[in-house]
Amino acid sequence: MQPIEGPRPLPYAPRVRIPTEPIGSIPRPPELLDAMAAHASGKIDEDGLAAARDRAVRDTIRRLEDLGSAVVTDGEQSKPSFATYPLAGLPGLSPDGVVIPFADGHTRRLPALTSGPFRYGVRAATYLRAAQAHATVPVKQAVIAPSALSLLYPPTGIDGYPREAFLDDLADEAEADIRACLDAGAHAVQLDFTEGRLSLKLDPSGGVLDAFIALNNRVLERFSDAERARIAVHTCPGGDQDSTHSLDVDYAALVPKLLQLKAGAFFVQLASEPDPDKVLQVLADHLPDGVRLFVGVTDPVDPRVETPEEVRDRVLAAARHLPADRLGTCDDCGFAPFADDTSTSRETAFAKIRARIEGTALAEQALQ
Template sequence: MGCPVLVDGDQAKPDVLTYAVAESTAPAADGVVIPYADGHTGRLPGLTKGPFRYGARAGAYVRAAKKRTDRPVNATVIAPSALSLLYPAEPLEGYSREAFLADLADEAEADIRDAFDAGAQSVQLDCGLARLTLKLDPSGGVLDRLSALDNSVLERFTSKERARIGAHTYPGADQGSTHSKVVTDHLRPDSHVFVGVTDPLGPRIETPEQVRDRVLAAAQHIPVPQLGTCDDAGFVTYADDTTLARDAAFAKIGSG
């Protein structure tokens, strides 16, 4: 929406969460449950073995996207905080949680660097499950631990590199429903906030005037120099989600 940097919407990925780890995970009866507002639930897979290694990296998706455009491309990578939730409640034999987190941090760093090496203009960490943890643990203890893990990975990059790395948090979207809603006013002076101005959960196509009004509403709370706009997350989530037709999704994007 006015930005020259393109994203591919994760359309090539089999799943926005587990694209990197499908070979080392499996459906788990004790996997973390994701409760949605309409009552349906999802369940995260569980780690089945160690050592933990990515089976695919973000750079492959960047290279595929760059074959289709000469515009700069933003890469989305799953945040290590989200993948940390895959370790089962019962420790894996011969592979402790501590060893898993150390391997995960190394792999997450390598994933980000692979995206840059492939030519990504910027890299965005998908931190959607971070907001869910406040619903599961209102004390914020789990969120603090997840944030510390993400920050430990980001500290491996220079300040110049970190300027090209962002974090994406959102209320989740699956089958027309969300898993969390949190609004924060903790905005650092060196940060930018991109506000979603099109809704992927409803079939109605926004008019340019509606999009304009949402931008103006956001500008009442966020300084204009730090404000950007984007689409809300949820156009592409899980393979079985056919809530919104592809043509309708692109029509919504076009409204911006």
């Protein structure tokens, strides 16, 4: 009698591919910072500033491609900040809006809306098309989540423009911002949702977070399943001038609601977490079917550059909790979400990105 043969091994090992992508912002080069200051003081005109911005975008994309980044961004070189780009040139704003406090004592302040109707002054597709002119690989585009812009409406209200009318206009504008990027051929559109974790610090009951989730889903539900597969959400505890605004908020309170957002992927800060295994287990317990999770493996707030081996080990730790075929990697946050943030050098940012790309490749090899 011939022995019964077991299943034959496959002639090849299935390849585990772990995509890796930047979050968005890269520190602006000194030339651009100088041009911004010169423009503000009237020493150069708008054309001179636009030329400096274009050179910075071209250099950013070239350097990302040289590092082997399969997906690039424009580094937000032309944005005043990740949050306020839609407000450029708009009337009906005052400077005394919501104050965002950071752990080191510094603050950022949003403007406040003083009249309606609310409209975007600039759409993100403007930045996307400028980046595509220089890129040879796919370009992703970051946009601000509508929940962040909902903070523009003052608690005292606006005569003749009730909050519900504002939210209607905001949802329409946010949808148009996302749709224009999809139509322009963005690899993906990433909603920056840093205010999600902050909301739990300001309102531990979760009521503000619930309102944020509902507003964002009100916009996301307007897209088809195929479109939502190209829409992602990024969350982090804020990263500005080497400080954060909500790192002390437990992820376990955020993640179950965060993952109710109707997006195709999530980019989640993790490298700076004190207990990443705890967070990974919460993420694994709530991860929706068909969703890819990009975990942060480099910390932009930490000036030390990670080694590729450290990144590899962080990826392998994530793979012990999450299916490897639904795993990706990213930086925890953007490196300079506000244009005037020079706390991290441009060279450090690119060194960390190199470590992320090389470390993710090492993890791929280890998972074969």
